[in-house]
Amino acid sequence: MTDQLEVTPATKAPETGGFGVRERTQTEIVVRRFLRHKLAVGSLVLLILIVIIAYGGAALWKYDLHSTPDISQPPSWEHPFGTDGPGHDWLARVLRGLQQSIKIALSVALIGTVLGTIWGSIAGYFGRHVDNALMRLADLVIILPGIAVAATLASLGEGTWWMIAVIIGGLASANVSRLIRGVVLSLREQDFIEAAKALGASDTRIILRHLVPNALGPTIVSATILVAVGILAETGLSFLGFGVQSPDTSLGLLVQEAAGAVNTRPWLFYFPGLFIILIALTINFIGDGLRDAFDPKQTRVRQ
Amino acid sequence: MFAFAARRLMISIPVLLVASFMVFVMITTSGDPLQALRVTNPPTPPETIALEAHRLHLDMPWYERYFNWFGGLLRGDLGPSVNVRENINEEVWSRFFVTLRLVLLAMVLALIMAIVSGVVSAVRQYSKVDYSMTFLGFLFLAMPSFWLAILLKEAGIFLNQVDGDSDSRIFFTYGDRSAFLEDPTAWNRFTDVAGHMILPTLALALITFASWSRFQRSSMLEVLGSDYIRLARAKGLRWRKVLTKHALRTALIPLTTVSALDFAGILGGAVITETIFGWHGMGQYLTDSINTRDAYALMAWLLLAGSIVVIVNLIADLLYGVLDPRIRHD
Secondary structure, three states, X not given: OHHHHOOOHHHOOOOOOOOOOOOOOHHHXXXXXXXXXXXXXXXXXXXXXXXXXXXXXXXXXXXXXXXOOOOOOOOOOOOOOOEOXXXXXXXXXXXXXXXXXXXXXXXXXXXXXXXXXXXXXXXXXXXXHHHHHHHHHHHHHHOOOHHHHHHHHHHHOOOOXXXXXXXXXXXXXXXXXXXXXXXXXXXXXXXXXXXXXXXXXXXXHHHHHHHHHHOHHHHHHHHHHHHXXXXXXXXXXXXXXXXXXXXXXXXXXXXXXXXXXXXXXXXXXXXXXXXXXXXXXXXXXXXXXXXXXXXXXXXXXXX | OHHHHHHHHHHHHHHHHHHHHHHHHHHHOOXXXXXXXXXXXXXXXXXXXXXXXXXXXXXXXXXXXHHHHHHHHHOOOOOOOOOOOOOHHHHHHHHHHHHHHHHHHHHHHHHHHHHHHHHHHHHOOOOHHHHHHHHHHHHHHHOOHHHHHHHHHHHHHHHHHOOOOOOOOOOOOOOOOOOOOOOOOHHHHHHHHHHHHHHHHHXXXXXXXXXXXXXXXXXXXHHHOOHHHHHHHHOOOOHHHHHHHHHHHHHHHHHHHHHHHOHHHHHXXXXXXXXXXXXXXXXXXXXXXXXXXXXXXXXXXXXXXXHHHHHHHHHHHHHHHHHOOXXXXX
């Protein structure tokens, strides 16, 4: 988008005093459109708040992951989220779980997006056999239930957070690659790519300087949604026992620990679950706002 | 149409085989399925361990094991299980049908909910109904499947106890069937299985329908804005007929693609749902196989799951031809 819509100096309107419209860059337009989306902006603020609380709150909170003498306490001023059977302060656990889950989800988005963008743009740009081989590779990943493959792979290692992020991100990149390939396929046929080729630009330069920046909109939207996918996948994996391993914790592991006693100690079950929902919900709203902001068909003018 | 289906299958089979090879290499080159035998107290005699290793083909190099496994597969033999008393063939098939009925029913339910809510949302755009459907869609999209399943299970337990009589049972919350039936007629067995399916199916369907409903809404909106719908209205067709006969048929095409692509994901969701409701299905088989490092059982699981995903996607491809008159597979 940047290449096509930036006003080149030759076509710039002459400076006339008084009446003039300042040109806006594509980024400015996107940011302005996003800011008009109240729900998305509110979600962004809430999400940043959650991240700050997860990291800052854990540093300030008086309890850590060690057990306290208070066993199975319902929520109170002393323990806002209550305590579990062995007497762990549940707020401290949830904060730690939040940190791990957020860390993994963001890494999943980063790994999935970078790998998927490279994968998809190479396939789309070179076409033919390269495209065929790379897309069959994507089929290979997509054909199997992700959680089963992730659980199998995760069980081979020791369950460190970055390994889980690499596994989920790697599997997710197959879907990203399909999306980016589709975008690149339609961009490839356009005149400015041909012009770049005529000027003697190398393949690497065309992919990195022309294709990837022009596919930025869909890429950013998919990266945002990947954070939600990442947090749901990680918590699901941890819930099944193949994700983050005790003594460390994640939101999914906390729900799993609480699953046996929902009726007797409901606070253990609801707090971590609500945070998962809150994070996934805000990210989906942000993703929706970004999608609208990047959509060139969106105007405020009635049609 | 038949040639098209055959061609699609010919592409998918090599993909499945390459996937099986990669997974096989990864599973067999790491982890020790005999770990449980080695750490027993009193220690297992080395001869027993050696015999067990021979039975599980652990004394072969991995490439030989793969070709051995592949040869067995062609003859319909899925290899020995770590659990001596278990036959992978029987086990995986019986569990497969337990899971398949959950997945298919949840998918049908999710499709119905998605189409109805999507169409209503689109026709009454920006109404209260639309906003509440949108809210529900976003909520279920953000909800982890295991959390919702536990919630439904606990709600079921609560409703069972609400009349104070702990023996009365409205919802079944554990297992895929009762272990014992007083009067095992065909009808009683059917209602028993159906009763056990209610909550898990609902849990899986609610998680699945959320994103589909969003898709259906936007594709319906797009179709409703198109010229041929305006024409149908202009020539005096009844609105109801325009919606069902003209608009809905076209608006179903994107959902067909999406639901088929999501099938592998629903299968993954079933793994989690089944674990929570204690079913003897594919979900439990997967976690057990991973935990006991049962390589052949895992291979059977993944191959079966991959095959059903291929078949479902093929059905979706054939359905386009029915839905979209522009696409014909000759």
